[in-house]
Amino acid sequence: MPKSNCKHFPNADDHCLVCETEQRAAMRSSVYNDERSTFALHAVTAFRDVCPGSRNEDGSPLIEEAVGDLIANLMHLCVKHGVDPLKQIKNGVCHFAVETIEPDGVSHEAQFNYTVYARPYASGESWQLFDWRNPPASRET
Known part of the structure; x- marks a missing residue:
């Protein structure tokens, strides 16, 4: 079977759903x-290709775990680049809400x-307000 011309998965044996989706979106x-x-x-x-985690029986990523891990890693990326990660979560939630409506x-x-x-x-300790700019020290030994 010939390899696809996919820019996302160049060695794929089949069509790429992302390429198809991009082509449909470009027409609108x-x-x-x-x-x-x-x-x-x-x-x-x-993300799961470079950061392994739990997978379904068919080898696809376990979505719930993978999404949570990716969000956490994106937040670490924000901190590394001086971007407020919680503001980005807020922006994402607001985009999702608006796009769900319209x-x-x-x-x-x-x-x-x-x-x-x-x-x-x-x-059992009391909950402390979390500030990503000044997190509490880890108690691990």
């Missing part, structure tokens, strides 16, 4: 949410408020 002025989820699946799959996202806006608390796992 907007991207639909099912296409956004396909783009995200591509990112999660690529895929073009042009006539709605959203607000998301959150507070993060942390404590040592199963410690």
Whole structure:
């Protein structure tokens, strides 16, 4: 079977869903949410290729775990580059809300408020307000 001309998976034996999705989106002025989820699946799959984790029986990434790990790693990337990671989470949640209401996202806006608390796992200690700029010291020995 001939190899595909895919820019995402050059050695693929089959067509690429991401390429198909991009081609459909290019024919319209907007991207639909099912296409956004396909783009995200591509990112999660690529992430799992370099950062292994749990997988389904067919070898595909276990989505719930992979998405959580990817979000956490993206937040570490933000900190490394001086970008507020919690602001990016807020922006992402607001984009998701608006795009869920209206895929073009042009006539709605959203607000998301959150507070993060942390404590040592199963410690029974009181929860402390978490500040990513000044995290508490680890108690690991």
